[in-house]
Amino acid sequence: MVDILHRIGVTSSPDDVYAALTTVDGLANWWTEDTDGDANLGGVIRFRFVPGGFDMKVLEAQPAERVLWEVVDGPEEWIGTQVRFELKQEDDFTIVLFRHEGWKEPGEFMYHCSTKWATFLMSLKRLVETGEGEPAPRDVAISNWH
Amino acid sequence: MVDILHRIGVTSSPDDVYAALTTVDGLANWWTEDTDGDANLGGVIRFRFVPGGFDMKVLEAQPAERVLWEVVDGPEEWIGTQVRFELKQEDDFTIVLFRHEGWKEPGEFMYHCSTKWATFLMSLKRLVETGEGEPAPRDVAISNWH
Numbered sequence: 129m130v131d132i133l134h135r136i137g138v139t140s141s142p143d144d145v146y147a148a149l150t151t152v153d154g155l156a157n158w159w160t161e162d163t164d165g166d167a168n169l170g171g172v173i174r175f176r177f178v179p180g181g182f183d184m185k186v187l188e189a190q191p192a193e194r195v196l197w198e199v200v201d202g203p204e205e206w207i208g209t210q211v212r213f214e215l216k217q218e219d220d221f222t223i224v225l226f227r228h229e230g231w232k233e234p235g236e237f238m239y240h241c242s243t244k245w246a247t248f249l250m251s252l253k254r255l256v257e258t259g260e261g262e263p264a265p266r267d268v269a270i271s272n273w274h
Numbered sequence: 275m276v277d278i279l280h281r282i283g284v285t286s287s288p289d290d291v292y293a294a295l296t297t298v299d300g301l302a303n304w305w306t307e308d309t310d311g312d313a314n315l316g317g318v319i320r321f322r323f324v325p326g327g328f329d330m331k332v333l334e335a336q337p338a339e340r341v342l343w344e345v346v347d348g349p350e351e352w353i354g355t356q357v358r359f360e361l362k363q364e365d366d367f368t369i370v371l372f373r374h375e376g377w378k379e380p381g382e383f384m385y386h387c388s389t390k391w392a393t394f395l396m397s398l399k400r401l402v403e404t405g406e407g408e409p410a411p412r413d414v415a416i417s418n419w420h
Binding site: 130131132133134135136137218219220221223225226227234236238239240242243246247249250253268270271272273 | 276277278279282283364366367369371372373380382384385386388392393395414417419
């Protein structure tokens with residue numbers, strides 16, 4: 129099992145970051161504009177991109193502390209993996225510890241997803257700090273796989 | 275042992291990307307301006323940042339294909355780890371498969387380094403594509419740890 133790890137700091141409150149992770153409106157403004165479903169505990173959120181998408185079941189949602197999703201539909205490599213956001217305050221920042229865990233093997237798609245997650249987390253940071261993120265389809269292109 | 279993985283695509287030739295990975299001038303223009311040493315096979319390259327830096331021994335340098343460094347000095351978590359860049363052509367892109375491997379455990383500093391590597395690799399992409407990267411100290415701030 130291998131994991132993707134990231135850490136960003138957002139100069140805003142944990143509540144603001146939590147809202148961007150647990151509302152369809154928030155998620156649509158940093159990850160993909162084509163987001164719908166139920167972002168509450170036990171709900172399933174549908175994230176869509178031009179080539180496909182991901183359905184995430186919300187396993188944990190602890191205000192200002194933790195969000196945990198399980199991938200219930202999407203690319204084969206993603207199904208059954210979990211996406212975790214841990215929030216904490218440090219200096220004037222809300223620190224987001226991100227972990228996409230449970231990949232079966234480190235194939236090339238995992239390399240790609242790791243870098244894409246970094247750019248989407250920077251989009252989350254920008255959204256919460258400035259009100260304007262860079263969700264798909266306006267996301268930063270990193271390669272031929274977009 | 276845990277690894278950091280990334281994948282970017284650069285719209286330029288593998289030779290151009292290889293040059294940015296194997297010359298002090300190239301490295302100084304995407305990772306940190308304060309770079310010196312010997313970037314040739316068997317040499318040691320010194321990368322410095324405001325809080326400290328890394329010394330990398332060049333273990334492999336296969337033109338347009340592969341660069342492998344071993345961390346011989348730097349933060350304790352980095353010493354003995356290896357940094358690998360594999361290059362290949364795909365569509366109109368030079369694909370860079372990046373792997374910083376051999377971390378003993380996934381501590382918070384590793385989360386941070388994963389995200390920083392992503393932003394530095396985007397700096398490498400920008401340098402090769404446009405002639406202008408974002409090396410330290412002009413690098414993108416991602417958190418309170420910079």
